[in-house]
Amino acid sequence: MIDLSSFNATEIRDGIIRGDFSAREAAESAFARIEAIDGDVHAFNQVTPELAFAAAERVDDMVCSGASPDELPRLAGVPVAFKDNMNLIGTNTTCSSRILENYRSVYDCTAVHRMLEAGAVPVGKLNMDEFAFGSSTENSAFGPTRNPWDLERVPGGSSGGSAAAVSAGMAVITLGSDTGGSIRQPGALCGVVAMKPTYGRVSRYGIVAFASSLDQIGPFTKTIEETALSLNAICGADPMDATSVTRPAEDFTEGLRDGVKGLRVALVTDMLEMEGCSTEVRESVAAAADALRGLGATVGEVTLPAAQHGLSAYYIIGPAEASSNLARFDGIRYGHRAADAENVLDLYMRSRAEGFGPESIRRIMLGTYALSAGYYDAYYGQAQKARAVIAQDFAKAFADYDVLLTPTSPTTAFKIGEKASDPLSMYLSDIYTIPVNLAGNCAVSMPIGLGAETKLPVGLQLIGDHFAESKILRAAAALEEVIGFDTKPPTVKALG
Amino acid sequence: MALSESEVRHVAMLARLALTDEQVETLRVELNSILGHIDTIQQLDLEGVEPMTHAIPLVNQTREDVRRPGLSREDALLNAPDAEDGAFKIPRIVGVSEEG
Numbered sequence: 001m002i003d004l005s006s007f008n009a010t011e012i013r014d015g016i017i018r019g020d021f022s023a024r025e026a027a028e029s030a031f032a033r034i035e036a037i038d039g040d041v042h043a044f045n046q047v048t049p050e051l052a053f054a055a056a057e058r059v060d061d062m063v064c065s066g067a068s069p070d071e072l073p074r075l076a077g078v079p080v081a082f083k084d085n086m087n088l089i090g091t092n093t094t095c096s097s098r099i100l101e102n103y104r105s106v107y108d109c110t111a112v113h114r115m116l117e118a119g120a121v122p123v124g125k126l127n128m129d130e131f132a133f134g135s136s137t138e139n140s141a142f143g144p145t146r147n148p149w150d151l152e153r154v155p156g157g158s159s160g161g162s163a164a165a166v167s168a169g170m171a172v173i174t175l176g177s178d179t180g181g182s183i184r185q186p187g188a189l190c191g192v193v194a195m196k197p198t199y200g201r202v203s204r205y206g207i208v209a210f211a212s213s214l215d216q217i218g219p220f221t222k223t224i225e226e227t228a229l230s231l232n233a234i235c236g237a238d239p240m241d242a243t244s245v246t247r248p249a250e251d252f253t254e255g256l257r258d259g260v261k262g263l264r265v266a267l268v269t270d271m272l273e274m275e276g277c278s279t280e281v282r283e284s285v286a287a288a289a290d291a292l293r294g295l296g297a298t299v300g301e302v303t304l305p306a307a308q309h310g311l312s313a314y315y316i317i318g319p320a321e322a323s324s325n326l327a328r329f330d331g332i333r334y335g336h337r338a339a340d341a342e343n344v345l346d347l348y349m350r351s352r353a354e355g356f357g358p359e360s361i362r363r364i365m366l367g368t369y370a371l372s373a374g375y376y377d378a379y380y381g382q383a384q385k386a387r388a389v390i391a392q393d394f395a396k397a398f399a400d401y402d403v404l405l406t407p408t409s410p411t412t413a414f415k416i417g418e419k420a421s422d423p424l425s426m427y428l429s430d431i432y433t434i435p436v437n438l439a440g441n442c443a444v445s446m447p448i449g450l451g452a453e454t455k456l457p458v459g460l461q462l463i464g465d466h467f468a469e470s471k472i473l474r475a476a477a478a479l480e481e482v483i484g485f486d487t488k489p490p491t492v493k494a495l496g
Numbered sequence: 497m498a499l500s501e502s503e504v505r506h507v508a509m510l511a512r513l514a515l516t517d518e519q520v521e522t523l524r525v526e527l528n529s530i531l532g533h534i535d536t537i538q539q540l541d542l543e544g545v546e547p548m549t550h551a552i553p554l555v556n557q558t559r560e561d562v563r564r565p566g567l568s569r570e571d572a573l574l575n576a577p578d579a580e581d582g583a584f585k586i587p588r589i590v591g592v593s594e595e596g
Contacts, residue, residue, distance in 0.1 A: 106571040199551035213550055242557050243550075312537040315530060323511060330512070333584055337577035344589050349514035361513060365523055366530060368511040369499070382537050384547035389540075391548060423526060424533055440551025466552060 004029040005169035006488070009078045009226045012172065013119075016059065016077045017069050023056035023077030023121060030079035030123045034170045036495055042145050043155075043165040045084045047124040048091060052079070055121040074229060076119030081171040083162050084125040085132060086112050086217075087206040095208050096140035097130045099329050099336045099355025109206025110241065111175055111217045111234045118233040123171055126161030130357045131326065132182055132210045134158050135429045138420050139359040146416070147190060148489040149456055153413040156186030156429075159220070163190035166220045167489055173230050174220045179210045180314050181409075181433025183218045184445035188408035188459020191447040191487055193227050193476070194220050196433075198466050199440035200245035201231075203238030211321035212243075214314075214437045222487045224477040227444065228252035231469060245467075252470055260478045261296035263471065265289070266401040270303040271432055277410040280451035284458040285407050288448045288479060292405075295478050302397045302404065306389040310435035313390065315427060316370050316383035317438070323367030329355065362423065391439040398465040403475045406432045408445040408459030432461055442469050446476050447485045457485075498528050 004012060004026050015021050031049060038044050059077045082088060085095045087105040094100045108116075116122065129139035137145040137160025145160040147153040148168040155164040159176025163186035166174050176183040178196040187194020195218045202217040209215060219230035232253065237246040267289050272282055293299040331337035331351030338354055341347035356364070370379035397404055409429050419426040436443045445459040460479075464472035499507075504524045508515045515523070569582055578585040 103575050106567060106574055200554070239559060243552075243554065245552060245554070246557070309537055309540060312534045315534050316537070327512075331577060332586055333572075334575035335577070341587050343587050345512075346514075347587055348512040352512055353514040353519075356513075361515075361519070362523065362526060362530075364511050364513065365504070365507055366527060369503075369507045369527070372507060372510060378538065379534075381547060382540070382542060384549060385542035385545040386537055386540055388545050388548035389542065391551075424530055427530075438551075 001025070001028060001032055005033045007172070008223055009075060009172050009229055012078050013072065013074070013076050016063060017072060023059035024053060026077050027052045027056045027079055027121050027123065030171060033168070034123070037168050037491060038170060040146060040151055040491065041148055041164050041168055042143060043126055043161040043168065043170060044081070044124045045094060045096065045127050045142060045161070046091060048122055051090050052121050052123050055116060059119055059121070073117070073119035075115065075173070075233060078120045078172050079123045080115055080120040080173045081122065081124045081126050081162070081165050082112050082174065083128050083159050083176045085128060085177060085208040086175060088112050088122065088125070091125050093125070093208065095131045096128045096142055097355065097357065097360065098141045101141070101336070103334055107206060110203040110238045112206065114234050115175065120173065126165055126174060128161055129158035130360050131208065131322070132158040132177055132179060133359045133363050135181070135185055135426050136419065137161065138416065139357060141357055144416055147413045148491045149191060149413065151491065152415055154189065154416055156189035156409070156413065158182040160186045162220050163187050163192055163194065166192045166222060167487070168492055172221070173226060175217055175234070176220060177207055177210070177215055177217050178437065179214045180318060180437050181430035183220070184433050184443060184459070184461060185409045185430055187220055187445040188457065189413040191457030191485070191489065192220050192222055193224055193444065193446050194218070195227050195231070195444040196436065196442060197231060197235065197469060198442040200243050201235045201442070203241040203244040205238055205240035209325040211318045212325065213321060214318065224446065224473055224480050225253060225256060228256055228473055247467065250470065252473060255470060256474060256477045258474055259296065260292055260475050263297045263403060263475055264300070264401045265292050265297045265403045265405060265475065266300045266302040266397065268304055268404050268406045269301045270305060271307060271406045274410070274431065276428060276431070277407060278451070280453045281407045281410060281412070281458055283452065284448050285405060285460055288460045289405055291479060291482055292475065295482065297475065300401065302401065304393045304397065304435065306386065306393045307435040309386050310390055310438055311427060311431055313383040313386040313438060314434045315366065316379045317387065319363040319367030320370045320380050321367070323364045323371065326360070326364055387438045390435050394439040394441055402464070402468065402471045404463040406461045406463065408432060408461040412451045412454045412456035412458060436463055441466060442472065444472050444476055446480060447487065448479070448483055449485060499524055499531065
């Protein structure tokens, strides 16, 4: 069998067009890699060979019936996979929770549907922190995912399966969701490109909601160009999600190679100097800023003083909205139902307590408390005001600059179990990503090298103004070219 | 603001979670630790700041009020823990405590 696991999306489509291999062979290659390595990594909750081979056959049929390259959709034959909070008919959508373990999708998530419309081949559903609550994927009811760079370490989270699958070559593109960093932080810890588009860019229809004013879907890939291609597929208004924005379609690959001359970049200095940011991360980020300067960008400095309150605001707003969204899991219409309930209240209370894991219960409790009578103004009201001030800080910075630089996460990947017993220390690993969700901006994390001390991938976060995806991708593409990061992790190299 | 054990039990009832005594105690400690951090937000002077409810300025979007297909009854019941005659089946909720 041909090994196509190091091929990018464009190379796979081109190879299929040329007849070098078929879409079916590309899918078989992905399943072979999953077979070889996912016993160790555990990125997948389920694999979907039937769906994959049916999608591959549609692509191969098009090629065989003489379709011209222009007629073949842009992601034709590309193996993809989805975080297990996205609905796809023919799969279970579990959110890595016991409460939804046997839940069968009855419709497709819009973003998933659009990837399949673009010709992509779905190879499976990916592990995550239960209901996306977490930063390590240790909160999965089905066991943790492991980081392909070091199997003793976490891949980050909550979209840890999505990051690990791309890192280990088990899928070319995956989708995840990002409420406070759940795409970018695992992307950084696994050494892949990971993007949260501007709030409203991508429809959230068909994804299990966490915090509706923050959630956004985005891609994981190995290259900036594939991220742009993925955005082309998934962005755009959807009548099924009233928060999706009605803006004309953009081609995010346009101008990607135009370079950074004239681009105004700024290091966010107060975030870089925050306590808890490791020296190796700080040094790598400073070096990346220098590299951008060397490429012709102007590089200045800004501060975002209100962002230090982002974590507090987020751990009120996020759990508050989650406690409301998760009220639907009551054992009546779907999901786990407790046996022998005496009455409906007993059924609700035991079904939920039996079905939700510890972190979900913690967040539901926190959110319910923050919204409860007597505390609403002090917590939720105050958090919404803090959110406004954080957004104003960003707006001021974007009046002078096009791209803001921070680390994606304060440290490289930590050990499994290291932060599991202290929820607060886990929450701190999203300190750089959370303010971006609160302000609704777009941001991409890209690998910029291995840490001098830990020899693990360091992620740079490039933040853009609302709808300025093209600018941050242009800066990231220029940086990618000079850095030349080798995205292949040791566990994959060991396969030979 | 420190949460007492009885407050934890009250919140658990509001959240419809049947917690064990052990869970109540663990959550009391954990929630107080998290709230201790979150409470720094009370120090912010936010007098006169408009609360932000949404990340992007959006105007209500309306659509034509036309009929369109929804979820079929079969699909809607596909994941039902218990169903009968095309409906979700739940424990009796009417007249439970009444005599006769």
